[in-house]
Amino acid sequence: MWSELKKAIATFKIPADWIGIRAVKENVTTRYVRDGLPQANGKTSTTGAMLEVMVNGCLGYAATNSLELPSLQIAAQTAYKQALAASEWWIYPFGESERPQVIGEYNSPLLEPLDALSPRDINDLLVRVCKTLKVNDKIVQTTASANTIERETWFVSSNGSEVYQNIISLGTHYGVIAQDAGIVQQRTNNGWQANCYQGGWELLQLENLWHRVQQIGEQAIELLTAQECPTTRTKLVLAPDQMMLQIHESVGHPLEIDRILGDERNYAGGSFVNKTDFGKLVYGSPLMNITFDPTVSGEFASYAFDDTGAVATKEYVIKEGVLQRGLGSLESQARADVPGVACARACSWNRPAIDRMANLNLEPGNASFTEIIADIEHGVYMESNRSWSIDDRRYKFQFGCEYAKLIENGKLTKTLRNPNYRATTPEFWHSLIQVGDASNWQMYGTPYCGKGEPNQAICVGHGSPVCVFADVEVFGGGG
C-alpha cells in the first residue's frame, strides 16, 4: 500500500503546498439474534481514500472508494479545485504545522484473533445468551449481538508522513424487555451497545458471562414490580456505565474546540465554555480529574496518531476541577490559540477529520464501593443508561437509567424503576462529592457518537469509577 500511495502523490500534477492521502480498509461483521433466532449475519467491507490538498493555506478534499491510480488522480484534481474555489472565503490559513510529518505504527492488543470463532460458534453463543436471559415468561424479548471491526489505515503525505494503524475491536450486547400488562421494562448489559473494546474474543470472559446474563434477566423481572423512582432532590450515585454517558455528554462535547469556535452550531451545537475559560474555569469540584487518553490498552478509541498525523498522548483536560485544555485538533488549536489534544478523527475514508473526543476518562479517587454507599443516609444509585438528552450548549441535561436502588442508612435497599435525573452541567459537576477508587473503575465505549456536517458516527471510549453527586433532582417515569 505504501508504495502505491506514495507513487500516486508523485504523479499528481497540481501546484499544491501539501497533499495527503488517508486510505482505509475496514471490515465490520454483524451477528444478531433475537429470541434465539438469527436476525442478521454478515460483513460490511469498505475501502477508499480521502485526499486532502492544501493551496494557499486552504484545504480541499475529495474522497473516492477506488484506490486505483486514475481514481486517486481524479480525486486529487477535484480536491485541488475545491481548495481553489474556496480560497477567497477560507476561514483560517493553515500550514504544514497543522499537517506535521509523522512516521509510526499502532496495533490494537489482541489475544484471541477474530477468526478464532466461526459464524456457527458465535451464533450458538448468542442463541444460548437469549435462552439464558429468558428467566421468566414475562420476558417478552431477548436479544444478543456481537460485532467485530477490523480497520487498517495508511496515511501518507507530500511532506513524508507514513503512518499505519490497525484497529481490531469487539462489541457485544445483550438485553431483555419484560412486560406485565402495561408495565414494560428493559434491562441490558450496561446500556445500549456499551461493551465495546479493542481486542479479540478474549473479551468475552466466558467464566463471568453466564452469571451476568442470568442477572440481567432477573433484574428485568425485578423491575416490573419495583416502585417508581421517587421525585426528590437527593444524593445520586452513578455506576461507571452511566458515568460513561455523563462524561461524554457534559464534559466531552462542550470541550470540543470546534464547537467553541462555532463550526458545529448549525448541527450539534455550540458550548457554554468559551475560549477564554481554558486554564481558569472551575468546571467542577476538586475531585474531578478528567484525562484525554488514547493510550489506554484495549479502550475503544485508542490510537497512536490522529487522522491528520498528530501524535496521541495522555493529557489532563480537567485537573482538580479546573479546565486545562480543550478537545481540539492542531487546526482548532491554531484557530483558537487554546491547548488541545491529538483528536482530529474521521469515521471513515469518506469524511474529513474533525475534533472528536476519543477516550475521555475520569481518573479514580480513593473510595471503595462499600465505603461510598456506607457514607450515604439517603440517596439513589443508578446503573446503565436508557435515555439521554442535552441542549445545544451542553448545559441543561436529562438522563435516564435502566436500574436503580434506593440507598437508606448506608445500605442499598429497594429496587427502583424508571430512574431519571436532570441538572445543569456546572451545577452537577460542582456537586461531585466522592469518587470511587481503582477497584470500581470500569471502561466502556460506543460506536455511535454523532457529530459533524456531513454527519459522522464515531467510536469513543470512557472510563470512570462510581461517583457520588450531592443534591440532585431525581424522578421517575409515567405519562
Added chain:
Amino acid sequence: MKIDELSALEASFNQLIETLLLKKTASEQFTIKLSSERSQFTRFNHAKVRQTGCVADGWIELNLMEDQRSSFRQFPFTGNWNLDWQVAYKALQELRGELSLLPVDPYLVVPSGTLISREIHLGKLLAPEAVVPTVLELVTNLDFTGIYAGGSVIKAYADSSGQKHWFATDSFTLDYSLFTTSGQAVKGTFAGINWDEHAYIAQINQAKEQLALLSRTTQELPRGQYKTYFAPAAVANLLMMLSWAAVGEADIQQGNSALAALARQEKQLSSAFSLKENFQRGLVPRFNELGEMAAPELSVIEQGILVNTLVNSRTAKEYEKIANGANGAETLRAPEVSPGNLAPEQIMSELDTGLYVSNLHYLNWSDRPTGRITGMTRYACFWVENSEIVAPIENLRFDESLYRFWGENLIDLTTFQEFIPEVGTYEGRHLGGSLVPGMLVNDFTYTL
C-alpha cells in the same frame, strides 16, 4: 452526475445482476441493494468556508439465501466492472461458505415478486466551483453557519426472482443558521433539485427580518406548563420519534413500542391528528429491501386511532400479519401529518399567551412505554403575551407524553403544511422529508 456517468453505473449494476443470475445455483436466491452518491459537501462558519470537498461513494449489499439461511456482504461499487465483479464474486463465495454454518431462520423471506421500476430525476445544481460564492455573497455581513450538500444519489435493487428498481436523483440541501451576537439563531433549509437564485435571495431576506426579532433581550422562563405553538419544523422533530420504536409492528409485538397503548386501544389521540405515509411526492424510492412497493398512500393514524402499523414481510410472516411494503426497520419514509383548522393569521391570537417554538433539539424517549419524550427548544423560540412576541427565550427542556400533546391537549393544527427536508448525511446523503403543519398545544410541560 453527468448522464453518461449515470448510465455507466446503471449498465454496471445491470451487468452485476445478470452475472450473479448466471452464477447462482438452482437452490440459491439473492437480493442486491445499491447505494451510490457523488456529493459535494461545503461547510460554513461565520460566513466563511470551514471545510469543502467531494465524495464519490457507492456500495452493494448482496444477501444470499439458501435452505432457510441468509447472510450478507456489503462491498464497494465503483462502476469499474473488473474491480467490482472481482469483489462481488469473492463475496458470493464467502457467503456460500458461511451459510451452512448459520442457524435456520424460520421467518426468512425470499424474494418473489416481478416488479420493475425506473425513476430518474435530473436537476440543475450549482457547479462545484460556484457553490461558495453563490451561497456566501449574500450573507457576508451575517454570522452564517451550516452546510451545502448537493449532487446525485442512486438507490437501486434487484433480486433472483427478477425484480429490479432504479431510482436516481439530483438534489441539494443548504442547511443553515444565522446567529445574533447574543447567540440566538434563525434556522433555515433551502432544498430542491434545481437551484433557484431568486428563491434563495428571498429566503435569506426573510431570515434577516427574523433576526431583528431575536436581537431583543432574552427572557428566562420558570419551569412549568405553557400553551405552546410548535412551528412545522418542531412538529417534524416530534414526528420522527415515531420512527424510533413506535409505528413498527415488530416493536409493538415485542413490547418495545411507544404506541403500544394506542395499539391496545387503551388510549387514543386527538381526532384532529392524522398521519399517513405519502409517497406521491416522489422524493424517496417506494421500494424496500425486498423490492416490494409501498402503496402510494397508507394511513397510519386516522383521527387519533391507530389504523395501520408499518409491517414488513418478515414481521408479517412472524406474527401472521399482512405486509404493507414497510422497510426493514419499519420506519416512516414519507410521513405526512394532515392539516387542521388553524389559519396562519390565527396562530398568534389563538396562542394569546405562551411559547412560540420554531424548532427542537436532541429528542429522546424519557419513558417509552408511556410515550414520554424529552428534548430542548432551539433556535428562534419566543415568549408571547397578548398575541404579541415579547422576547426570545432561554432554551427550555421539555418532558411530555405524546398521548397528551397529540391527545387531550392538542388544540389544533394549522391549515398549511410545510415540507421539512431530510438533511441527514450519516453513511450518505439522506432523501425525502416530512410534510407537516404547525400545531397549538395546551399545557406543554417544561422541566428545566
